[in-house]
Amino acid sequence: MVSGSIGERIAAYRRRRGLSQAALAGLIGRSESWLSQVERGVRSVDRMSILLDMAKVLHVDVESLTGRPWQYAPNGGATPSDLGEVRRYFARYDHLFGDDLESSLNASALRVQAADAHKRYQAAEYEDLVTDLPELLLAADSLHRMAGSAERREMLLSYASTYVVAAKLLTKMGAADLAQLAADRCATAALDADSLEAQGMAAYQVVCALLRGDRPEDAESLAMKMATRITSSAHSDSPSLVSVAGSLWLISAVIAGRRTERGEAYRRLSEAQRLADLLGHDANFAWTAFGPTNVAIHRVSVAAELGDASEALQVATAVNPDSLPAGLNSRKAQIYLDLAWAQAQRKRDAEAILHLLEAERIAPNAVRYNVVVREMVREILSRSRRSKTTALHNLALRAGVID
Template sequence: MTQTDFGALMGQSLRWVQDVEGGHRQRDPRLSVLERAARVLQIRLEVLLSDAPAAQCVDSVELGAIRAALQDHDVITGTADDNGTAPLPVATLDRRLVHARAAFQAGHFASLGRLVPKLLADTNRATACHAREEDRLASARLLSLTCELIEAVSIKFGDTDLALVSAHRAVAAAELSGNPVIMASAARHLADAMTLHGQPHAATRFAVIAATRLESDLRTRGADGLSVLGMLYLKAAMAQATAAASDDTRAAAAARAVPELLDQADEHADELGADGNALWTAFGPTNAALYRVAAHVSLSQGADAVAVAQGIPDPARAALPKERRAHLLVDLAHGLTQAGAREQAVDTLLKAEREVEEEVRCRPRTRQLLEDLRLLGVGSAEKRLQALAQRCGLLE
């Protein structure tokens, strides 16, 4: 927002805005002025009142914009109006998708709230309007991957309804593309969304059936194929771990299935031969180990989670995308908390914050862990925990 636009929305002059930003006016402004500024900027009032730098989080406004884009008539029906506007070239859309996926893996989640609605509209229009079949199929591939990205962002910020809708859209676009790698990739995102939406048994069935039906085709697609195949088993394992943590009558059977599914993923990781990032999966032996840590945490096996995490070589961990590194540290903090090592859990969260602020300060799951640690007590780490909680906006 320009200074001129901000001034107009505040009912003030450009000079007034410049003076405020330069610290020459309103050193102790009236609350009504701050409240109006917060509404104009669409941020929380406490962000303006806090001395702590605020992490940029995807907020309700941005999630609302993403939801509106998914609910657009053209996106739902896979059509586009004939307004004479040519669809964007596939190469242009591909560059934009690569930029957005790179932002996610770097931990810049907030930027995606602005990037993905336009990308969704443009990839949908390209899928509907390109004259050449080759371009339409390539656009459908990009549309599916864009919907996957929306699912991943929605999961980060706790909107499981939005995640489920976007994952279903991803599967539909993947089927349209006719590409088995994209079909498998979309299937693993839908399994993830189903799990977090309270449907872990259905998620397991969906992921395993997709893996079984697509395996022969995926094995002919090199690293891309093996990576998405392995990820399907990892998502199935997490679905079973979630089911095992419930009061479901099938919980015990689900718990027994977790190591089998993880072992299946390990086999594909070993077959791949090295860590990689084919189709932004970060799949390989190291990421498979990360999922094993997460599964132990879901099963409340904190000591086992810590042991697996500590067994991951530092160079392998350092080579992962930042989002994966921060995710591992947060899972390790959960495991340490379960194992009673709460001071270490706080220090591990601080390491995660240094990796990706948004993974700690914005994600509901991590903020809940902070609240739990505050209730449990963390001994000598109390001041560090309080400072982190303040940065996360959890303290008045």
């Protein structure tokens, strides 16, 4: 069996079959740049279906690619035990049968509950929020159908906000199909409400769901179109539009980084920086966490996506995550996750572990439900078989890498 990381194993078996990167990428429906990043250890293979396709093309079994038993393959790890209740709710279509949905919340209470859900998501309280999500969606759907004409627009905006946070959470949990459905419902409501801000928020969530569902081309097209559209209307007296447009430029930059298009990635970061300068301070308008510090964090993330560990470490020196508004735990944790990746790439595993532990201290669920973190921990474990530390072993347990 070939030794090394997953990327190194894939490269070795690809060469044994006499396939170029372009040929293998085409056979499994991925881009050549994506495969190049996987083989270099820049990206992880976060879907079992892709590993199965690779194994079939390369005439090996999955374990030969992973170097581990099935349970250690990517896309394993933690999933919330009660996501099934959310799936069952999305499968309900009571209104088709004339059944009235009943909720204990009124319109005012829904606004409060939706705002609280956004705060809990940004604090990385994913598990508790998943439990409460069906009841929140029930309230949004019930009030949406009962709203009179006088209060219809306000209700549509509350409905859209509720489904935005649902899409965020479901994307984070890896349920790309449900996330896209939630984002689509949000987009429909945002159009009915004639709100450009809500339309941008919905588009951002559709982009995230498409990325999670391995559809980067569709995600990029939507992100760029909506970023360009909203930017033309984003002025200093409309901080929410500035923030939504800026967030769309940021995710567009990340997508360009994944395609290793350095110039385009940094051009998009420059657009986001201009909007952050226009906003003038770190904020959280439209639940975007957008501002100068978030742009700085994304510079580190883009460097990581480009596979440039040295640059990621360098630009991270300009980031002060404590400048972010209170409660944005998942954003604060992201800088440490990117730093952990950069150190792991340089095989400085002790430093990588320290960064992972700091991210976990800030936002435990942001680490536990992160596919890249799990793959990173696996790689560090594979290099540390003779000197496993208690900290690394316990981190691997909490991240769902080992039982």
